Amino acid sequence: MKITVITGSPHKKGTSALLADKFIEGAEEAGHEIFRFDAAFEDLHPCKACEHCHFKGDGCIYKDSMEKLNPHLINDDMIVFVTPLYYFGMTAQIKMVIDRFYAHNSEIMANKKDCILLATSADGNDWTMQALVDHYKTVVEKYMGWEDKGIILATYCTVRSDIENSNYPTEAYELGKSI
Ligand SMILES: Cc1cc2nc3c(=O)[nH]c(=O)nc-3n(C[C@H](O)[C@H](O)[C@H](O)COP(=O)(O)O)c2cc1C
Numbered sequence: 001m002k003i004t005v006i007t008g009s010p011h012k013k014g015t016s017a018l019l020a021d022k023f024i025e026g027a028e029e030a031g032h033e034i035f036r037f038d039a040a041f042e043d044l045h046p047c048k049a050c051e052h053c054h055f056k057g058d059g060c061i062y063k064d065s066m067e068k069l070n071p072h073l074i075n076d077d078m079i080v081f082v083t084p085l086y087y088f089g090m091t092a093q094i095k096m097v098i099d100r101f102y103a104h105n106s107e108i109m110a111n112k113k114d115c116i117l118l119a120t121s122a123d124g125n126d127w128t129m130q131a132l133v134d135h136y137k138t139v140v141e142k143y144m145g146w147e148d149k150g151i152i153l154a155t156y157c158t159v160r161s162d163i164e165n166s167n168y169p170t171e172a173y174e175l176g177k178s179i
Contacts, residue, residue: 001032001179002076004069008083008094010040015120015163019154020082022169023118026176035072037065039093046096053103060103069097074107078114078149078179081136085121088131098139114149114179115140118172120163124155150175 005024009016024034042065052061060066073079083090090098101108117136121128133151140146152175154168163169 001078002072003027003032003034003078003080003179004072004076005034005036005080005082006069006094006097007036007038008040008081008091008097010091010093011084012038012041013160014084015154015157015160016082016084016118018160018163018169019118019120019152019172020080022172023080023082023116023176026173027179028176030177030179032176032179035076037069037072037097039097040091042069044093044096044100047099047102060100062100066097066100066103070104070108073101074104074111076113078116079140079146080116080118082118083120083132085119085123085129085132088128089135090119090132109144113144113146115146116149116175117151118154119152120154120157120168122156122158128155129153149179 005020007020027034044065045062050061053059083094119129119132141148152171154163157163
């Protein structure tokens with residue numbers, strides 16, 4: 001299976017990066033091919049709703065890192081979103097990528113995919129991750145018509161040592177391995 005992992009944190013060695021690393025380790029051991037896209041370290045622009053992509057039909061006006069991600073969004077079998085919680089949602093870096101689906105929306109939607117959400121947060125109330133999960137499920141299941149294959153919500157993980165001392169990295173590894 002071809003899997004695209006999109007991360008949204010600006011921390012290269014942060015909490016969510018560890019979830020991504022462990023998921024990838026498990027998935028690669030299971031024989032899957034991974035394309036990792038660390039959105040915070042790519043050349044990306046937010047959609048400016050110019051509608052060029054729809055009126056001209058030649059893609060986005062921005063010729064940036066989406067050019068290398070788009071073929072994976074269109075053709076890969078699974079998309080994994082990895083994000084820390086920022087004000088009860090995904091980070092702007094990862095949301096920017098999703099907004100940029102707009103230029104190739106029908107092609108991305110056309111190929112049915114599986115999806116996974118890996119998220120970390122400082123707090124751990126029963127509602128802490130609710131808006132993030134609702135948004136993720138609305139986009140991938142209700143709108144894109146893709147299938148959710150797993151969600152890991154690593155709460156009470158403010159810094160790297162918190163998650164290193166938890167079972168979440170093992171859960172991410174096992175989820176990757178189980179695909
Ligand atoms: C701008 C910003 C907003 C945040 N918002 C929340 C939040 O709404 N709820 C929460 O529990 N943690 C929040 N956090 C904490 C992060 O989700 C948490 O520290 C996470 O582990 C950081 O992940 P990273 O190391 O992968 O970047 C926020 C952190 C930042 C920098």
